[in-house]
Amino acid sequence: MLPELKIQPLRYVLAIVDEGGFHAAARHLHRTQPALSMAVRELEQRLGEPIFEKGGKAMLTPFGTYCLPRFRELIIQHDRLSRDLVTQVEKRAGHIDMAAVPSVASRLMPRLLSNFIQHYPDLKVSLHDGTADFVSRLVSAGEVDLGLTSLWQVDEELDFQPLMRDAIGVVCRDDHPFAGREALDWQELQGQALIRNGTSRLLEGTEAELLLAQSDFYISNMISLTAMLVAGIGITTLPRLAFPEEYERLRFVPLATPHVERELGLLKPRRRSLSPAAQAMEAFIILELGE
Amino acid sequence: MLPELKIQPLRYVLAIVDEGGFHAAARHLHRTQPALSMAVRELEQRLGEPIFEKGGKAMLTPFGTYCLPRFRELIIQHDRLSRDLVTQVEKRAGHIDMAAVPSVASRLMPRLLSNFIQHYPDLKVSLHDGTADFVSRLVSAGEVDLGLTSLWQVDEELDFQPLMRDAIGVVCRDDHPFAGREALDWQELQGQALIRNGTSRLLEGTEAELLLAQSDFYISNMISLTAMLVAGIGITTLPRLAFPEEYERLRFVPLATPHVERELGLLKPRRRSLSPAAQAMEAFIILELGE
DNA sequence: TACAACGATAAAACAACCTTATCATTTTAT
DNA sequence: ATAAAATGATAAGGTTGTTTTATCGTTGTA
Numbered sequence: 001m002l003p004e005l006k007i008q009p010l011r012y013v014l015a016i017v018d019e020g021g022f023h024a025a026a027r028h029l030h031r032t033q034p035a036l037s038m039a040v041r042e043l044e045q046r047l048g049e050p051i052f053e054k055g056g057k058a059m060l061t062p063f064g065t066y067c068l069p070r071f072r073e074l075i076i077q078h079d080r081l082s083r084d085l086v087t088q089v090e091k092r093a094g095h096i097d098m099a100a101v102p103s104v105a106s107r108l109m110p111r112l113l114s115n116f117i118q119h120y121p122d123l124k125v126s127l128h129d130g131t132a133d134f135v136s137r138l139v140s141a142g143e144v145d146l147g148l149t150s151l152w153q154v155d156e157e158l159d160f161q162p163l164m165r166d167a168i169g170v171v172c173r174d175d176h177p178f179a180g181r182e183a184l185d186w187q188e189l190q191g192q193a194l195i196r197n198g199t200s201r202l203l204e205g206t207e208a209e210l211l212l213a214q215s216d217f218y219i220s221n222m223i224s225l226t227a228m229l230v231a232g233i234g235i236t237t238l239p240r241l242a243f244p245e246e247y248e249r250l251r252f253v254p255l256a257t258p259h260v261e262r263e264l265g266l267l268k269p270r271r272r273s274l275s276p277a278a279q280a281m282e283a284f285i286i287l288e289l290g291e
Numbered sequence: 292m293l294p295e296l297k298i299q300p301l302r303y304v305l306a307i308v309d310e311g312g313f314h315a316a317a318r319h320l321h322r323t324q325p326a327l328s329m330a331v332r333e334l335e336q337r338l339g340e341p342i343f344e345k346g347g348k349a350m351l352t353p354f355g356t357y358c359l360p361r362f363r364e365l366i367i368q369h370d371r372l373s374r375d376l377v378t379q380v381e382k383r384a385g386h387i388d389m390a391a392v393p394s395v396a397s398r399l400m401p402r403l404l405s406n407f408i409q410h411y412p413d414l415k416v417s418l419h420d421g422t423a424d425f426v427s428r429l430v431s432a433g434e435v436d437l438g439l440t441s442l443w444q445v446d447e448e449l450d451f452q453p454l455m456r457d458a459i460g461v462v463c464r465d466d467h468p469f470a471g472r473e474a475l476d477w478q479e480l481q482g483q484a485l486i487r488n489g490t491s492r493l494l495e496g497t498e499a500e501l502l503l504a505q506s507d508f509y510i511s512n513m514i515s516l517t518a519m520l521v522a523g524i525g526i527t528t529l530p531r532l533a534f535p536e537e538y539e540r541l542r543f544v545p546l547a548t549p550h551v552e553r554e555l556g557l558l559k560p561r562r563r564s565l566s567p568a569a570q571a572m573e574a575f576i577i578l579e580l581g582e
Numbered sequence: 583t584a585c586a587a588c589g590a591t592a593a594a595a596c597a598a599c600c601t602t603a604t605c606a607t608t609t610t611a612t
Numbered sequence: 613a614t615a616a617a618a619t620g621a622t623a624a625g626g627t628t629g630t631t632t633t634a635t636c637g638t639t640g641t642a
Contacts, residue, residue, distance in 0.1 A: 002373045007295060008630095022589060035631050037590060042629085049380045049567060057588075057639090062436070062566035066379060074372050081365050082293045088357060089340045145353070275353035276340055299599095313620060326600050328621060333598090348608090348619075 003046040007078050009039040010071040013051060016040070017068060021058045094277030095124035099138045100148035102222060103166075103242035104264060105129035108148070108289070116284050123277050131198055131220075139267045145278035147267035148285070150202075162265040163289040168202055169254040171243055172235040176251070183256035186211060193234030197225050199242060199262070206258045226250065294337045298369050300330040301362040304342060307331070308359060312349045385568030386415035390429045391439035393513060394457075394533035395555060396420035399439070399580070407575050414568050422489055422511075430558045436569035438558035439576070441493075441530075450561040454580040457530040459493055459551040461544045464523050474547035477502060484508075484525030488516050490533060490553070497549040517541065 015025035016036060026033040044050050051064035060068065087093045100109055105127060113125055128144060129135075135149040140157055151160050170189065172178045178188075186208035194215040203209055217234065219225040222244070229236060230249055239262050243252040266285055268274060274282060306316035307327060317324040335341050342355035351359065378384045391400055396418060404416055419435060420426075426440040431448055442451050461480065463469045469479075477499035485506040494500050508525065510516040513535070520527060521540055530553050534543040557576055559565060565573060 002370060002377065004298060005369060005373055006297060021587090023587080032632055033589075034591080034633085038630075041590090047376055047380055050564065052589095053562065053564060054589095055562060055638090059563075061564045062569070063379065063564075066385075066566065067376060070372050070375065074368060077365060077368055078296060079293060081361050082296055084361065085338055085358060086293065088354065089338055094357075271344065271346060272350075273341065273344060273352045273354075275357065278353070312618090314618075323601055324620070325602085325622080329599080332621090343620095345620095346607090 005043075005046070005074070007075060009043045010075055012036050012039050013043070013064075013068070013071055014075065016052070016058050017060065089276050091120055091123065091276050091280040093122050094275060095126065096146065096275070096277045096281045097126045097128070097144040098146050098148065098281070099128040099130065099135040099144045101132050101135060101150065101264075102129050103239065104148045107241055112285065112288055115288065116281065119284065120277075120280055123280065125281070136267055139269060142269065142272065145268070145274055146281060146285075148264065149267055150262040150264050157270055159268050159270040160265050161268075161286070161290075162263045163286070164264050165261045166239040166241045166264055167254055168199070168237050168239055168260040168262070169243070169252045170235055171229060171238050171250055171252055173229060173232050174249045174251050175232070176235065178235065178253050179251040181253045183254050185257045186255065189235075190214070195219055195225065195228055195234045195236040197222075197236055197238065199238055200236075202239070202260055202262050203237065206260055208255070208258055208260065296334070296337070296365070298366060300334045301366055303327050303330050304334070304355075304359070304362055305366065307343070307349050308351065380567050382411055382414065382567050382571040384413050385566060386417065387437065387566070387568045387572045388417045388419070388435040389437050389439065389572070390419040390421065390426040390435045392423050392426060392441065392555075393420050394530065395439045398532055403576065403579055406579065407572065410575065411568075411571055414571065416572070427558055430560060433560065433563065436559070436565055437572060437576075439555065440558055441553040441555050442558075448561055450559050451556050452559075452577070452581075453554045453556040454577070455555050456552045457532045457555055459490075459528050459530055459546050459553070460534070461526055461546060462520060462529050462534055462541055463526040463544070464520060465540045465542050466523070467526065467542070469526065469544050470542040472544045474545050476548045477546060480526075481505070486510055486516065486519055486525045486527040488513075488527055488529065490529055491527075493530070493551055493553050494528065497551050499546070499549055499551065 012025065012029065012031075015029050016022055019025040019028050022033045022036050026036050029036070040052060044052075047067075049063045050061050051067055053059040053061055084093075106129075109127060113127070116125070117123065128138065130138070132149045132152045135147040136152045136155065136158060138144045139147040140155060150166075151162075170178055170184055178184060186206075189208070189211055194211055195217040196212060196215045197218070198220050200212060200215075200218075203212060217228070219228060225236060226244055226247055228234060230247060237255065238252070240252060240254070241264070244250065266282065268278075268282065303316065303320065303322075306320050307313055310316040310319050313324045313327045317327050320327070331343060335343075338358075340354045341352050342358060344350045344352055375384075397420075400418060404418070407416070408414065419429065421429070423440045423443045426438040427443045427446065427449060429435045430438040431446060441457075442453075461469055461475055469475060477497075480499070480502055485502055486508040487503060487506045488509070489511050491503060491506075491509075494503060508519070510519060513533075516527060517535055517538055519525065521538060528546065529543070531543060531545070532555070535541065557573065559569075559573065
């Protein structure tokens with residue numbers, strides 16, 4: 001029904017007009033003159049109306065004059081699209097949605113993102129933070145491109161690439177007997193007022209698991225948790241990266257036995273692929289954090 | 292530099308998404324499935340980034356999701372252009388600039404244009420009127436598409452197609468001795484107060500040419516001319532078509548010897564071609580006026 | 583009058599596109 | 613669980629389009 005216009009012949013027409021002739025245009029386009037002649041003839045037949053006057057010179061017909069600005073417009077739109085897509089592919093534009101557990105978001109991401117935008121100044125990044133469970137569900141649902149988290153549970157849909165290990169330790173106030181210790185054995189914690197938090201389940205499956213049962217508090221909010229620790233109400237366990245160093249009165253003492261670690265890494269969808277921008281972010285993170 | 296996107300593969304991508312698979316899309320497009328596979332692969336290679344996920348189903352990558360609405364937009368613009376141009380070629384849109392001598396403009400054009408727009412309801416027509424000289428210069432300069440006029444002078448750039456002959460006659464008031472006569476000989480006009488007008492030069496080159504020398508007035512404006520005739524100040528010569536029939540007191544008497552005619556016809560540029568709309572008008576005029 | 587430049591054309595080389603036939607996977611139905 | 617059906621990918625071959633080389637006819641110019 002509608003004739004299918006190819007972009008290239010339209011370009012030829014523009015060049016012929018701009019350069020003032022078939023020969024000049026052919027030179028400019030790195031084509032031979034007959035190529036243009038035939039392309040124009042093809043286009044004219046397709047439209048059912050001549051674009052150039054037949055006699056001698058390369059002069060537009062009234063119909064050709066009508067076509068010219070419209071051809072130019074379509075070409076401009078084509079080129080804009082083409083350029084836009086290439087820009088995306090070349091990671092010179094685009095945006096990345098990320099999610100990270102709070103410790104990573106607050107301790108690792110600031111420097112990482114700052115470095116990232118120096119390499120990719122035109123990429124936009126959004127960072128959400130939440131529990132490991134929340135992060136993996138965001139990635140799974142495709143609501144973010146990438147997640148930085150500890151492995152929550154094996155999910156067939158998700159691909160987890162380990163990047164760093166983060167050892168669990170005890171956090172207590174600076175006047176607690178543990179403060180200043182180099183390391184601790186889990187048995188020393190028995191009888192202590194242990195406050196559980198979101199990371200406590202990392203102890204599950206270890207000898208120290210027994211400690212969780214004797215704990216009276218579970219506090220998920222980090223601000224509340226630190227307030228209780230500062231108040232001397234109890235102690236807790238945290239991965240080192242989650243230890244809030246900005247609190248002067250709190251101390252972190254590594255748990256030597258059992259040596260428990262969480263594995264922080266990059267979470268991405270397994271069956272889906274990443275946007276070019278997210279690919280850049282992925283490569284950058286692996287380069288920066290994994291060595 | 293920029294990859295050249297062809298419209299058709301973009302259409303394929305849309306169809307694959309809309310129909311939910313390569314096979315369904317192929318059926319819908321009257322192509323085979325490998326044709327789509329290969330076209331998509333070509334497009335992906337050109338852009339340097341996959342559009343569909345590799346595994347199994349026809350699912351868009353994030354990049355493909357980004358592309359989709361943009362592909363659709365370019366296709367819509369292509370189709371709009373294509374449809375627009377076809378509409379022009381098929382004379383279902385467009386506009387025609389015309390010029391005619393006043394007699395034609397006022398006596399022939401109203402009915403003609405009225406008939407024309409019944410056949411081509413979406414074409415727009417502009418009609419200018421002026422002297423034969425003016426008309427031919429408008430056509431020559433390309434400021435109008437077509438002219439309806441008497442042949443002014445042979446112009447290599449213009450093509451004149453005769454359509455009708457228009458006999459010269461004498462115009463006088465109803466109480467003039469000539470009124471009521473069937474025909475007149477030029478010699479009878481000698482001694483009469485003859486008012487020349489824009490059409491008087493039609494007598495040049497005939498025996499009656501001598502009359503022009505004895506004329507004291509030249510009036511180009513038709514309203515002024517008729518006012519003078521109605522006032523009985525003199526008589527004039529006019530082609531029959533230019534004779535203002537709406538003046539009850541004026542009479543037209545054909546000039547029998549010499550029998551002078553002007554030839555009215557269609558003027559168009561010779562080396563330039565006409566817009567599709569103007570072509571329709573040309574054909575229509577020849578059909579209506581030339582028989 | 584001859585020359586140079588222009589666009590049109592014919593034939594052959596080349597590239598793009600589409601089809602047929604077939605494969606490896608995955609999904610659906612029994 | 614297994615067979616059947618459907619999915620997209622791939623290879624080879626044919627058709628169609630596009631480009632080039634070579635040449636022609638015309639037009640404008642020296």
